[in-house]
Amino acid sequence: MGTTEDLDQRSQSLFEHLGELRFRLVRMVWILLIATGICYHFSEPVFDFIRAPIAPYLPGGGLIYTGPLDKFLAHIKIAFVCGILISCPLWLYQIWKFVAPGLYQNEKKYSMTFIVAGSGLFIMGAAFSYYIVLPMAFHFLMNYGGTTDKAMISIEQYLGFFTQMCLMFGVSFELPLVISILGMMGLVSQKFLKEKRRYAIMGLAVAAAIITPPDLMSMVMMLVPMVLLYEIGVLVVGFVERKREADIKRNERE
Known part of the structure; x- marks a missing residue:
């Protein structure tokens, strides 16, 4: 049973x-608010870009709105989503600064890799949704x-659908980064990830079915890259474990 001093230290740490x-x-x-304000000035050309995937299927190529505030709120939403994208390196840096104390000293040097990889994966996921998944989904639907x-x-309706798809694909593409961080923190191992691969794939399939439109093609288009990203995460965790063991052995020799 811990002493009062131990309990105080744990409480202070919490x-x-x-x-x-x-x-x-x-x-x-604050980062997202500032980025949203900047993006608001460019919301009109961005709106044209966002509308492009569904424009061929609309009479006159335009969307409709039924309330006087609908179009204004749409531009606010567009600015917010763009703000998330362009400020991706900054808020990823904040996440890294929070989790870094739980890492080994030699692992903290990967901060720039974390930020660059996280930003790139998020943008890749959103781009994959925009250029591949959405056109195929709209063609079917x-x-x-x-x-x-x-x-x-x-x-x-369209912005809700578009935003959900792009953000969900962007977040899902962060999977190898999340797995890598968990591995660096010692919460998962490469052996554990390999043993639970079947359950992971089942979970990814359920997530893909929930997130994507109700057609098999869209689900498969999300599931396949997520499985590949999971396998990349497994490889990265294995690399981290080997690197950690090598560092420990080198320190013991010294």
Whole structure:
């Protein structure tokens, strides 16, 4: 049973972690607000870019809106999503600063790799959604049941769908980075990841079915890269473990 001093130290450590988490979250909020404000000035050309995947299936190539504030709120939402994208390195840096104390000293030097890889993976996921998944999904959904009926899609409906797809694909592409960090913190091992591979794939399939539109092609288009990214994460964790063992042996010899 721990002494009063031990309990006080644990309580102090917990409050320090919570204080650090609050500090990093506040910084992330400010980063996103500033980035959103910058992106708002470019929201109109960005809106044209976002509308492009569904434009061929719309009468006149445009979306509709039914409320006086709908278009204004749409530009705010667009600015926010773009703000998340362009500020990706900054808020990833805040995440890294929070998890870094739980890593070994020689692993903390990977901060720049973490930021660059995390930003690149997120943008790759969003780009994969925009250029590959969305066109295929719209081709299926907008042509389903023949071409007699014409689509009248509202701005709110489309942006909700578009934002969900791009953000979910962006987040899902962070999978190898998340697995790598868990491996660096000693929470998972390469052996564990290999043994639980079947369960992981089942979980990824369920996630892909929930996130993507209700057609098999979109689900497969998300599941395949997620499985590949999981395997990349397994390889990276193995590399981290071998590097850690080599460092320990070298320190023992010294």
